Amino acid sequence: MGKRRYTTVSIPTPLYEKVKGMIEGTGFSSVSEFVAYLLREVVALKEKSGNKAPQLTPEEEEELKERLRALGYL
Secondary structure: OOOOOOOOOOOOHHHHHHHHHHHOOOOOOOHHHHHHHHHHHHHHHHHHOOOOOOOOOHHHHHHHHHHHHHOOOO
16 A cells, blocks of 8 residues: 655644544544544535535525634634
């Protein structure tokens, strides 16, 4: 098996700390491992849907906006 190559992705420190606390006691050994898992899941869902953007209900859209605000993105 060939050597894996990696790159760096930056996230806000408060988000990193939240994720770090969230994965304690799980099977994830690091925030990077957890984030890579999430990204793989998102990519798989996107590929499964034929790369179409998911259609959100107005309620789902508002919930998503609130989550992004809580994380400091909006």
